[in-house]
Amino acid sequence: MIVTIDGVAASGKSSVSGGVARALGVPYVSSGLLYRAATGLGLEAAVDLHDAPALLSHLQSHPLRLEPLAAGNRVWQGGRELTGELHSTRVDRGVSVVAALPEVRAWVDAQLRALPSPFVAEGRDMGTNVFPRAGAKFYLTASPHIRAVRRAQERPEDVPAIEAALVRRDELDRVQSAPAPDAVVIDTGPLTLDGVIQTILAQLPA
Ligand code: C5P
Numbered sequence: 001m002i003v004t005i006d007g008v009a010a011s012g013k014s015s016v017s018g019g020v021a022r023a024l025g026v027p028y029v030s031s032g033l034l035y036r037a038a039t040g041l042g043l044e045a046a047v048d049l050h051d052a053p054a055l056l057s058h059l060q061s062h063p064l065r066l067e068p069l070a071a072g073n074r075v076w077q078g079g080r081e082l083t084g085e086l087h088s089t090r091v092d093r094g095v096s097v098v099a100a101l102p103e104v105r106a107w108v109d110a111q112l113r114a115l116p117s118p119f120v121a122e123g124r125d126m127g128t129n130v131f132p133r134a135g136a137k138f139y140l141t142a143s144p145h146i147r148a149v150r151r152a153q154e155r156p157e158d159v160p161a162i163e164a165a166l167v168r169r170d171e172l173d174r175v176q177s178a179p180a181p182d183a184v185v186i187d188t189g190p191l192t193l194d195g196v197i198q199t200i201l202a203q204l205p206a
Contacts, residue, residue: 001117001118001134001135001136001205002117002118002119002120002121002131002133002134002135003020003024003119003120003121003134003135003136003137003138003200003204004120004121004122004126004127004130004131004134004136004137004138004180004183005017005020005120005121005122005126005138005139005140005200006122006123006124006125006126006127006128006137006138006139006140006177006179006180006183007122007124007138007139007140007141008140008141008142008147008166008170008173008177009147009166009169009170009173010147010148010150010151010166011140011141011142011147011188012140012142012150012188012193012196013032013122013123013140014028014030014032014072014073014122015193016122016140016188016193016196016197016200017030017120017121017122018070018071018072019193019194019196019197020120020197020200020201021070021119021120022070022071023197023201024118024120024201024204026070026118026119026120027068027069027070027119027120028068028070028073028119028120028121028122029066029068029073029112029115029119029120029121029122030066030068030073030122030123031108031112031121031122031123031124031125031126031130032095032122032123032124033066033073033075033083033086034064034066034075034108034111034112035095035098035099035104035108036075036086036087036091036095037064037066037075037077037082037086038055038059038064038098038104038107038108039086039091039094039095039097039098040082040085040086040091041058041059041062041064041077041082042055042058042094042098043090043091043094045058049094049097049098050097050101052101052102052103052104053103055098055101055103055104056103056104056107059104059107062077062078063077063078064076064077064082064111065077066111066115068115068119087154089155089157089165092165092169093165095169096169096172096173097172099124099173099176100172100175105176109129109130112126112130112131113130113131121134124173124176124177125176125177127139127179127180127182127183128176128178128179128180129176132180135204135205136184136200136203136204136205137180137182137183137184138183138184138185138186138200138203139179139180139183139184139185139186140186140188140196141185141186141187141188141189142187142188142189143189144163144166144167144170145159145163146188146189147163147166148160148162148163148166151166184200184203186199186200
């Protein structure tokens with residue numbers, strides 16, 4: 001079975017998906033990491049991030065491999081691990097431009113659909129576009145302020161700057177971020193990480 005966990009930026013998707021995946025004994029798949037890796041490679045090669053043919057040709061000549069481990073996803077370009085460089089403010093700023101390119105979305109979707117199930121898939125459009133027949137779908141939300149306070153524990157920036165960047169990214173990602181009509185929407189604001197994980201596990205089909 002495939003479980004999808006979508007949601008807005010910094011809503012806790014990766015931590016929640018990792019926890020749900022570990023409880024189920026399956027991997028989780030971070031689609032955002034592939035968009036981040038495409039952005040990171042594009043920035044590194046000074047490719048114009050709006051130029052879909054140039055970016056795609058660069059990605060095709062530098063194939064990426066997603067390693068969907070339950071303990072945390074990793075992404076590789078050949079023998080080089082990119083994971084550690086992809087959660088920077090620079091990648092955050094460019095990634096929505098890259099994710100808006102239909103050619104890049106098709107490139108990511110093809111890699112995700114080729115993965116052997118079962119797994120937990122997290123992102124924006126896992127339940128709507130990529131795995132519309134998933135066995136269970138969830139969508140995580142929280143106010144921009146709460147998300148910024150949480151993210152400030154991981155980034156050397158202050159809460160107002162992070163909150164403004166999150167609101168901007170929500171807006172840029174709005175097109176692909178609508179919850180599936182059959183998704184269970186969870187406001188993670190009042191819940192702990194474990195509370196969100198248990199809420200999801202309690203609603204999975206037997
Ligand atoms: O989940 P994360 O914040 O790491 O995703 C990074 C970016 O990748 C998002 O801001 C969005 O632009 C893009 N993304 C997407 N569709 C997905 C997952 C991520 O457009 N399924």
